[in-house]
Amino acid sequence: MQPTLAPYPATRLRRLRRTPAIRALVQETTISPADFIWPVFVRDGEGVVEPIASMPGVNRLSVDKVVEAATEAHALGIPAICLFPYTDPALKTEDCAEAWNPDNLSNRATRAIKQAVPDIAIMTDVALDPYNINGHDGFVEAGEIVNDRTVEALVKQALSQADAGADIIGPSDMMDGRIGALRSALEGAGHQNVLLLSYAAKYASAFYGPFRDAVGASGALQGDKKTYQQDPGNSDEAMRLIARDLAEGADMIMVKPGMPYLxxxxxxxxxxxxxxxxxxVSGEYAMIAGAGERGWIDGDKAMMESLTSFKRAGCDGVLTYFAPAAARLLNG
Incomplete structure (x- = not known):
């Protein structure tokens, strides 16, 4: 677009910024609660609301409290909630079998939410790190994160989630070929309407630290994830990964983290x-929430500015821990 402007003073661009009413009329990018997916952490127990020290205002919730959170989200106009389990360390193994246990935390929470709030969409995470004694998204053999055996396990995990009632499967593992394998398995099992929101461009980022605290993976992780997550310096590679995942049957795509990768x-x-x-992601959230809590920035304004940036960059929506707080502000 090449703007056509009369010379000053015929053009005074500040006219369009003069009052709140005029600014509202010409605002190019708007957000609403319908743009949010709210990630929540679920843990064992009953009546549990457990604060996460590195994520101010975010808690691990027992299944009954996750149902309450989903009810709140639906009332606020948030269309989807995403579940991440805090798995008992005793259930973490090298074979990661808890990942496809029909009664694992994620699947129990999915069924409970669907019973209480059937109209909210439930997104689940497909990766082995919450269940892996090594803390990796895939199986580790002789120090290598192996691809094809991992994909076979991810298929079993995704099918168990679809059977539990998940609407959106979110493969966050970054293994090659997993989208095609998941789409084929879901179709074959009669889950043709389950969506795949692929973490197609997921970077090996320093911004994930608080999340790993939240799901209990920090202490378990051995080494790093650079052989399967992307180099932060690469952009063209992200386009190749996105193209591949769409060609294999992804319905939607994800960029992770957010603001450093607009x-x-x-x-x-x-x-x-x-x-x-x-x-x-958690590190982005923690910086804004932590600085706001200390009075170093206006937390609410920084929150809304950050969320607007995603829409301005072309995103259709955003996964954000700010979802309920932002929705309450937007709803007045």
Whole structure:
């Protein structure tokens, strides 16, 4: 677009910023609660609301409290909730069998939410790290995170989640070929309406630390995830990964983290036109929430500015721990 402007003073661009009413009329990017997916952490127990020290205002919730959270989200106009389990360390094994246990935390929470709030969409996470004694997203053999055996396990995990009632499966593992394998398995099992929101462009980022605390993976992780998550310096590679996942049957794509990778969001939106989401990850959240808590910034304004940036970059929506707080502000 090439704007056509009369010379000053015929053009005074500040006219469009003069009052709140005029600014509202010409605002290019708007957000609403319908743009949010709310990630929540679920743990064993009953009546449990357990604060996460590295994520101010975020808690691990027992299944009954997750149902309450989903009820609140639906009332606020948030269309989807995403479940992440805090798995008992005693259930973490090298074979990761708890990942496809029909009665694991994620599946129990899914069924409970669907019974109480059937209209909210439930997204689940497909990766082995919450169940892996090594803390990795895939199986570890002789120090290598192996691909094809991991994909076989991810298929079993996704089918158990679909059987429990998940609407959206979110493969966050970054293994090659997993989207095609998952789509084929879901179709074959009669789950043709289950969506795949692929973490297609997931970077090996320093911003994941608080999340790993939240799911209890920090102490378990051995080494790093650089052989399967992307190099932060790469942009063209992200486009190749997105193209592959869409070709294999992904319905939607994810860029993770969010704000440090807004350029990737913009490129993906313009190149593919597929529904595009960003994950405002735990480190991004913690910086804003922590600084706001200490009075170093206006937390609410920084929250809303950050969320607007995702929509401005071309995202259709965002996974954010701020979802309920932002929805309450937007709803007045």
């Amino acid at each position: 350029d990737i969001c913009r490129r993906a939106h313009e190149m593919f036109g597929a529904p595009t989401f960003a994950y405002q």
